Amino acid sequence: MEKVRNFFESFIVIAILLVLVQTFLEDFAVLAGWNWEIRRTFIFTGFIFDSIFTIEFLIRYFSALGKRQAGKYFLEGRGWIDFLASIPLLLLNSGPAFLSLILGGGVIFGLGSMLNILKIVKAIRIARVLRLLRILKIFRKIKYTGSVMAQRHITKISTISITAFVSTLFIFTLAGSFLSLPNVESTVSDRYVKEIDTFLGLLPVKDAGAVERAAEFAAYDEDLLIIKYKGQTLFSRLDNQTYSLQFGPGDFAYFEKGDWSFFFDIRGVLKIQSVYNILFFLVVIVLVLSYLLYYSPHFALTVTDPVHVMRRGFSDSSYNLEVKIPEKYRDDDIYILADLYNKEYLTLKQRSSSGQRSGSMMSDLSLDDIQDLLE
Secondary structure (H helix, E strand, C coil): HHHHHHHHHHHHHHHHHHHHHHHHHHHHHHEEEECHHHHHHHHHHHHHHHHHHHHHHHHHHHHHHHHHHHHHHHHHHHHHHHHCCCCHHHHHHHHHHHHHHHHCCCCCCCHHHHCHHHHHHHHHHHHHHHHHHHHHHHHHCCCCCCCCHHHHHHHHHHHHHHHHHHHHHHHHHHHHCCCCCCCCCHHHHHHHHHHHHHHHHEEEEEEECCHHHHEEEECCCCEEEEEEEECEEECCCCHHHHHHHCCCCCEEEEEEECCCCEEEEEHHHHHHHHHHHHHHHHHHHHHHHHHHHHHHHHHHHHHHHHHHHHHHHHHHHCCCCCCCCCCEEEEEHHHHHHHHHHHHHHHHHHHHHHHHHHHCCCCCHHHHHHHHCCC
């Protein structure tokens, strides 16, 4: 049973590392302009990872529920991280994207009406940032020092900072997607609507030159891909094979007005989003590395090391090492205590030790002596 548990934990850690790489590459692929075939692979793998983490959460939750420890797992065991980085992503991000693949979303006409609003596209894409919470699971596995206190405090600090950053970012973006806040998506969407209104105002439905007018109008905006009237294509910038190879269901915006249908290329907008997503990803990575490489040694130097020396001195009668007190931290509470330890307790301890060697009847130091020092 222990081997199975260890294998399961190791598998999850590896999956977390891989999903972080996958999350980065999914945005980088958009930014680099990789073709749809490659980007579709990242959507498929994203769905697999989110499914794995959803199953992991359900297993852990129902296992804890069976032991009547569901609350403990969800709060103390950081089950809420497992939840946020699994089920919401499966429902908001990878699940709908995977469904579009199953329904043939690789063709540009497949799911246009589902992606009619650019704001919804952004809300779905930004959900991927929640995957970065998974890095906290790895963070908890890393042993900073031999001190349980150091591991607990550093993990707590990292959890608070990373969770606050990711959650605030997600909530703000999600709220901004449904509120009328100025952003790139709304600006672009408004521009498309104005262009459509202008086009329809200048082009009577029965105009014999509709095809030529559509082509002329499309020349003013390279984002305009297709113009249709009553299902008939009046203009198409590219051929169907190019659409299938280069465009996924999230790469275009679809607008309908009466009998008219318009398809716009929004890959430029998605590239801007990918830049921000990669930036958010790097911020979290830098935060984690900062805690591991800078704050962890700092905490050990200024907290755990002095405590270790004093604890060893209290418990070992032959241990007389003084706590080193850095000048710039001399006013810290831990070093004020350490100064008392060096000057008072070690002095008494050395006198006691000298008295015993000389055959005197000096009694051993007790907790009362330590209490007197602190007073």
